Amino acid sequence: MSDAFPPLPFAKMHGAGNDFVIIDSRKAAGGVMTAALARAIGDRHRGVGFDQLAELRVSDAADLDLDFWNSDGSRAGACGNATRCVAVRVMDELARDSLSLRTARGVLLAERRGGQVWVNMGAPLLDWHAVPVARAVDLDALPLPGAPAAVGMGNPHCIHFVDDAEAAPVATQGALVEHDALFPEATNVEFVSLIAPDHLRLRVWERGTGITLACGSGACATAVAAHRRGLTGRRVAITADGGRLDVDWRDDGVWLTGPVAHVFDGTFTPEFLARAT
Numbered sequence: 518m519s520d521a522f523p524p525l526p527f528a529k530m531h532g533a534g535n536d537f538v539i540i541d542s543r544k545a546a547g548g549v550m551t552a553a554l555a556r557a558i559g560d561r562h563r564g565v566g567f568d569q570l571a572e573l574r575v576s577d578a579a580d581l582d583l584d585f586w587n588s589d590g591s592r593a594g595a596c597g598n599a600t601r602c603v604a605v606r607v608m609d610e611l612a613r614d615s616l617s618l619r620t621a622r623g624v625l626l627a628e629r630r631g632g633q634v635w636v637n638m639g640a641p642l643l644d645w646h647a648v649p650v651a652r653a654v655d656l657d658a659l660p661l662p663g664a665p666a667a668v669g670m671g672n673p674h675c676i677h678f679v680d681d682a683e684a685a686p687v688a689t690q691g692a693l694v695e696h697d698a699l700f701p702e703a704t705n706v707e708f709v710s711l712i713a714p715d716h717l718r719l720r721v722w723e724r725g726t727g728i729t730l731a732c733g734s735g736a737c738a739t740a741v742a743a744h745r746r747g748l749t750g751r752r753v754a755i756t757a758d759g760g761r762l763d764v765d766w767r768d769d770g771v772w773l774t775g776p777v778a779h780v781f782d783g784t785f786t787p788e789f790l791a792r793a794t
């Protein structure tokens with residue numbers, strides 16, 4: 518066994534089918550993740566595969582620090598479903614009903630209420646610099662086909678309101694809009710239709726990943742955009758391809774909950790790590 522690559526334990530989890538590799542580096546000063554290692558682990562044939570990888574690190578400002586990686590090796594500033602998965606895992610481990618997690622967008626709070634863990638994903642970013650988009654435009658009706666809305670949740674979202682999300686061209690239009698020049702950091706792309714004033718149907722193309730079965734920050738951004746259009750109240754159920762998420766836009770931020778599953782634990786071998794880095 519190589520000293521340079523000690524075996525690396527991980528957990529595989531998902532939230533409504535949005536799947537994650539979770540690496541706990543709270544005992545490894547500085548963390549272990551690199552873009553190359555994230556890409557290797559994210560390879561569904563030669564690695565494990567994930568929509569996002571979440572790395573936990575020790576924090577001087579919260580109960581833990583949390584970084585997110587996409588499967589193409591890029592960083593994600595926010596990931597609602599992985600935040601929920603990590604929050605449930607660490608709350609169970611510490612026997613706690615609340616937790617603070619510092620992410621690139623700031624310290625997020627998680628709370629267990631009546632058997633459900635809710636995460637406050639923070640206030641929506643509704644200023645063009647903050648989303649970000651490239652110039653001052655109407656964020657509720659962007660100058661793009663279909664006049665989508667833009668909302669930042671620590672990562673950018675471009676939300677298309679359509680008659681029937683089932684029929685939306687998620688793969689083709691998602692890939693195009695992801696890299697539209699209006700989004701200097703690229704964007705996640707949502708297609709949403711109204712089922713009822715408290716219920717939306719959502720399909721997602723994620724920046725750096727592609728189609729996913731659900732997206733927590735996307736659900737939050739979609740709920741905000743739908744409420745601003747007068748379509749929904751402040752609390753909505755969101756049916757994604759992989760299950761139901763619930764969003765509650767309160768004065769203190771956009772709260773998110775939904776299902777969490779722990780699928781398996783594993784250990785990356787030194788051989789895999791040596792090839793991957």
Ligand SMILES: N[C@H](CCC[C@H](N)C(=O)O)C(=O)O
Pocket residue numbers: 535568569587592593594595596597598599672673705723724725726729731732733734735
């Ligand atoms: N699945 C995640 C979002 C990933 C966003 C990522 N693709 C980005 O580059 O912003 C969620 O549950 O919020």
